[in-house]
Amino acid sequence: MEGGKGVAVTNGMSAGAWAAAGGVGTFSGVNADSYDENGRLIPQIYKGKTRRERHEELVAYGIRGGIAQARIAHDMAGGRGRLHMNVLWEMGGAERVLQGVLEGARGLIHGITCGAGMPYRLAEIADKFRVHYYPIVSSARAFSALWKRSYRKYADWLGGVVYEDPWLAGGHNGLSNNENPREPQSPYPRVAALRKSMREAGTPEVPIFMAGGVWYLREWNDWIDNPELGPIAFQFGTRPLLTKESPIPESWKSRLLRLAKGDVLLHRFSPTGFYSSAVRNDFLRELEERSERQVPYAGEPDETHDAALAVGARGRQVFVPQGALEKVKGWMAEGYTEALRTPDNTLIYVTPQKAQEILRDQINCMGCLSACSFSNWAEKESGTTGRRADPRSFCIQKTLQSIAHGGDIENELMFAGHNAYRFASDPFFANGRVPTVRELVDRIMTGD
Numbered sequence: 001m002e003g004g005k006g007v008a009v010t011n012g013m014s015a016g017a018w019a020a021a022g023g024v025g026t027f028s029g030v031n032a033d034s035y036d037e038n039g040r041l042i043p044q045i046y047k048g049k050t051r052r053e054r055h056e057e058l059v060a061y062g063i064r065g066g067i068a069q070a071r072i073a074h075d076m077a078g079g080r081g082r083l084h085m086n087v088l089w090e091m092g093g094a095e096r097v098l099q100g101v102l103e104g105a106r107g108l109i110h111g112i113t114c115g116a117g118m119p120y121r122l123a124e125i126a127d128k129f130r131v132h133y134y135p136i137v138s139s140a141r142a143f144s145a146l147w148k149r150s151y152r153k154y155a156d157w158l159g160g161v162v163y164e165d166p167w168l169a170g171g172h173n174g175l176s177n178n179e180n181p182r183e184p185q186s187p188y189p190r191v192a193a194l195r196k197s198m199r200e201a202g203t204p205e206v207p208i209f210m211a212g213g214v215w216y217l218r219e220w221n222d223w224i225d226n227p228e229l230g231p232i233a234f235q236f237g238t239r240p241l242l243t244k245e246s247p248i249p250e251s252w253k254s255r256l257l258r259l260a261k262g263d264v265l266l267h268r269f270s271p272t273g274f275y276s277s278a279v280r281n282d283f284l285r286e287l288e289e290r291s292e293r294q295v296p297y298a299g300e301p302d303e304t305h306d307a308a309l310a311v312g313a314r315g316r317q318v319f320v321p322q323g324a325l326e327k328v329k330g331w332m333a334e335g336y337t338e339a340l341r342t343p344d345n346t347l348i349y350v351t352p353q354k355a356q357e358i359l360r361d362q363i364n365c366m367g368c369l370s371a372c373s374f375s376n377w378a379e380k381e382s383g384t385t386g387r388r389a390d391p392r393s394f395c396i397q398k399t400l401q402s403i404a405h406g407g408d409i410e411n412e413l414m415f416a417g418h419n420a421y422r423f424a425s426d427p428f429f430a431n432g433r434v435p436t437v438r439e440l441v442d443r444i445m446t447g448d
C-alpha cells in the first residue's frame with residue numbers, strides 16, 4: 001500500500017499509478033489540489049475577512065480537490081488495484097471534507113485511511129457510503145478504545161488496521177505521553193500486542209498494515225505467514241516519493257538522494273501538538289534556535305523572578321530570573337530584539353522580521369486544523385483554543401503548500417520517514433535514477 005502524504009504530496013497521479021501496478025494507491029484528502037476547466041492548478045487563495053469565513057473556503061477547496069484527485073486516480077488505475085483516500089482526523093473540517101468527497105466521487109474510492117487523532121466517527125461515515133475504513137494507530141490501546149466506542153458497531157466495513165510506528169514513520173506520529181521519544185521500541189511486540197488485542201475483542205481477522213521503516217520486504221520475512229501476527233501487509237510512504245509520478249518538486253527529489261543517517265528529526269514543533277518527523281533543514285533549525293532563546297517570566301517579582309525586564313514597544317515591565325537577564329541582553333545584541341509571549345509564561349526572542357512574519361501568519365489563519373496551537377484557532381463554536389497563540393510553532397498550511405508547489409526546500413517543512421537516508425545507498429536509485437511507480441512496485445515485489 002502507498003502511504004498517504006498530505007497537502008499535494010500523494011495525489012491522483014501517484015495513487016492511480018500505484019493501483020495500476022497492482023497495489024493500493026492512496027491519494028491525500030488533505031487540502032488536495034483542484035483545477036480549472038483548462039486543467040490549470042487553482043491556487044488556494046483565501047479572501048474571507050474572518051477566520052471562520054476562510055475556514056469555509058478551506059473546506060470548499062478540500063472537497064473540490066479531493067473529488068478531482070479521486071477522478072484522476074480512477075482514470076489512471078484503469079480498474080486495477082485499489083484506491084484509498086487518506087484523511088487526517090485533526091484537520092479542519094475533516095468530517096465535512098470526507099463526506100463531501102465520498103459523495104462527489106461515489107464508486108471511485110475503495111477505502112479510507114485515517115489517523116492523527118481518534119477518529120471515532122470514521123466507521124459510521126464509511127458505513128454510510130459503503131466503503132472500507134482503515135484506522136491508523138500506533139498502539140493496541142488506541143485501537144481498543146476506537147473498537148469499544150464505535151468500530152464494533154461497523155465491523156463489516158473494517159478493511160484493515162494501519163500500525164504506524166511512532167519512531168520510524170514520517171509526518172505526524174502517535175507517541176503517547178508515557179512513551180519516550182528518545183527510546184524507540186521495536187515494532188514487532190507492539191504489532192503482536194495489537195493483534196492479540198484485536199482477537200480478544202472479536203475483531204475480524206483483517207490485515208494489519210505495517211507502516212514506518214519499511215524499505216525492503218526481505219527485511220520483514222519473519223512477519224509474513226506468522227500466526228502470531230496474522231495477515232500482514234506493508235505500507236510504503238517514503239520510497240514512493242522518488243518516482244516519476246510523485247508530484248513533489250525536483251529539488252525535493254534531489255535532496256532525498258543526499259540525506260544521511262540522522263538527518264530526519266523527531267520533533268514537537270507542530271501546531272497540532274503531535275510529535276512529527278521531518279528533514280532537519282534550515283526551517284527546523286530556526287525553530288530549534290527560536291525555542292532555545294526562551295526565558296520564563298512573571299508579571300510580579302517573586303523568589304524566582306527577581307530581575308526587571310522591559311518588554312514590547314511600551315516597555316512594559318515583567319520579571320525574569322536574574323541569570324536569564326544576561327542571556328536576554330546577549331540575544332538582543334545579536335539582533336533578536338522582539339520578545340513574544342508563549343502560553344507557558346515564557347518569552348522567546350526573535351528578529352523584528354521574524355516577529356512580523358509570525359504575527360502575519362497568525363492573523364491569516366484559515367483554520368486548517370481542528371485546533372491550532374500556533375494561531376489559537378479551534379473549530380468549536382467559540383473559534384479559539386482558549387490559550388495564548390504559541391509563537392514557538394508555525395503555520396503548517398502555509399509551509400506545506402509552499403514546499404509541495406516549488407518552495408525553497410531548505411526553508412519549508414519537509415516531512416520524511418527515518419529511513420529516508422537509505423535512498424543514498426539503495427542501488428535501485430543509483431546515479432540519481434528516478435523510476436516509475438510500476439518499476440518501483442516490481443522491484444519491491446522481488447524483496448528489494
